[in-house]
Amino acid sequence: MATRIGVVTFPGSLDERDAQRAIRVAGAEPVPLWHGDHDLRGVDGIVLPGGFSYGDYLRPGAIAAVSPIMTEIVEAANRGMPLLGICNGFQMLVEARLLPGGLIRNAHQQFIRRDQRLVVENAETVWTNRFETGEEIVIPLKNADGGYIADAETLDRLEGEGLVAFRYAGVNPNGSQRDIAGLTNERGNVVGLMPHPEHAVEPGFGPDTPEAMRSGTDGVRFFTSALHALADAAA
Numbered sequence: 342m343a344t345r346i347g348v349v350t351f352p353g354s355l356d357e358r359d360a361q362r363a364i365r366v367a368g369a370e371p372v373p374l375w376h377g378d379h380d381l382r383g384v385d386g387i388v389l390p391g392g393f394s395y396g397d398y399l400r401p402g403a404i405a406a407v408s409p410i411m412t413e414i415v416e417a418a419n420r421g422m423p424l425l426g427i428c429n430g431f432q433m434l435v436e437a438r439l440l441p442g443g444l445i446r447n448a449h450q451q452f453i454r455r456d457q458r459l460v461v462e463n464a465e466t467v468w469t470n471r472f473e474t475g476e477e478i479v480i481p482l483k484n485a486d487g488g489y490i491a492d493a494e495t496l497d498r499l500e501g502e503g504l505v506a507f508r509y510a511g512v513n514p515n516g517s518q519r520d521i522a523g524l525t526n527e528r529g530n531v532v533g534l535m536p537h538p539e540h541a542v543e544p545g546f547g548p549d550t551p552e553a554m555r556s557g558t559d560g561v562r563f564f565t566s567a568l569h570a571l572a573d574a575a576a
Contacts, residue, residue, distance in 0.1 A: 389430030402432030448516025
């Protein structure tokens with residue numbers, strides 16, 4: 342039986358179909374989930390996709406973080422289920438307190454879209470084990486509220502405990518403190534990041550690379566990492 346990864350749709354989600362496609366490309370079965378339900382449909386992992394849930398009213402991700410299905414998602418994540426939050430999904434994770442800190446308006450006050458270089462800081466999570474620590478990858482980025490913030494004590498703890506999963510390389514596109522692009526929880530099953538790995542899974546549709554235009558596929562390893570971790574756990 343194929344591994345089943347759920348993708349939640351909220352009002353204003355934009356990238357749930359892309360996330361489903363990425364899961365399929367990686368070799369798993371994508372399972373649509375609805376924000377108003379309390380049923381995770383027996384999935385093995387979950388992706389919270391990018392977009393503008395509830396129009397980013399109040400704060401990006403704040404309303405989605407208290408949607409009905411998030412009760413089950415938080416409980417499942419606390420039990421160890423793999424959970425990936427992408428862009429707006431990352432915002433939901435911090436609003437739900439599954440990851441610390443917050444995300445605010447980009448420092449230059451503008452929406453940004455670019456192919457972003459990242460350094461993999463932690464390659465031992467459920468979602469990053471197919472990478473190497475210190476490896477540089479390129480993942481598309483598109484956000485208006487991607488500036489990561491936290492108090493100094495939290496930032497020091499994240500650094501000291503190896504909970505920074507990704508860091509911006511070359512340029513900090515949104516003013517995130519300490520160039521933080523993504524985080525993991527202590528257990529390594531919950532990961533959130535602002536860039537969009539689901540947009541870099543197939544040649545011809547990803548970021549440009551020195552080899553060819555739109556040939557970047559670094560994003561697919563997020564999803565194959567989860568499949569690898571789930572297979573190991575089941576063995």
